[in-house]
Amino acid sequence: MIVENISNRPGRRVHVVQGEHYVTDDPEITLTTILGSCVAVCLWDPQRGVGGMNHFLLPEGKAEGANEGRRYGAFAMELLINELLRMGARRENMQAKLFGGARMFSGLSDVGASNAAFAERFLRDEGIPVVGTSLGGFGARRIQFWPVSGRAQQKTVTDTNELKEVAKPRAPAPLPVAEGAVELF
Template identity: 45%
Template sequence: MPAITRINILQGQARVSAGPRVEFSTVLGSCVATCLFDPEIEVGGMNHFLLAEPPPGAHTGDFDEHYGVYLMELLINEMLAHGAAKSRLRAHLYGGANLNSGFARIGTKNAEFAKAFLASERITVVRADLGGTQARRVDFRPARGQVRCRTVENTLAPEPRPSTRPPVARGDVELF
């Protein structure tokens, strides 16, 4: 039997695959990962976002790969491009921890955003492990929609990296 191909999903990324031996992995602190899958055609994808939305008053050009509002649309569009039907999509949500009690509750805001976004898109959430104070490692087999989530040392969660927005747009994202 061929080996599993593990693909790490980093902050600001979204990937989709129908490969039966593909596994997406990520480690989350306050970030949130959304795992989507279409059980009928066995395709799935994962994103990993740092912040829910740009601050009030931001311009449209300020929407980059670190924001959930961008990565959720990107993931859904990639799923549709791979033949998924929006009505069949199922979701898993992970992350959204508040690792440092003295800081803003970014994890809580990210988790609330992800739940509200999926509800507004009428995508069913079949499992969620959000909040708390522990980092998580998530391994997702997209073709089957199978997920393993476990807590890990908070030191393993990636440090939030600053936005490195390109000077020009890299492509279009269709907002529903």
């Protein structure tokens, strides 16, 4: 968890990784994250000029301790909302934008859809309006969020070189090297 109440560092970027959240009232901070099946909730109070983002891995689960609990949606949402309230946000003014929840692997359960459904249901139950979403699909997203204004930007992430590498056949593995030698790859 990171909480800031600063205004003297222009143009800073803060990357929010899985299981973290970040809250600030600094108009110069941009929050970023990269999502696949995970979901990021961008939440802000436009009247108070404070906002934040979380990034969770699964909607619910059993966690041993607070640090592991941050991976789960229910805990991540409570942390984000409570930090915003501590910084002066008012629940009735909060607005949300949701990102992520992609189906990254076929043949496995659709964790992304579960994450997206959880986030939408949680915010509906809390009475917090969702004013923008980009949920589902099959690809990763890079998100930028300006927490004071509520502005958000998304770019899809596609690594075409990686796709080509997977598609072409691989050469056979080399024979083991002489004793004592180390090969790093």
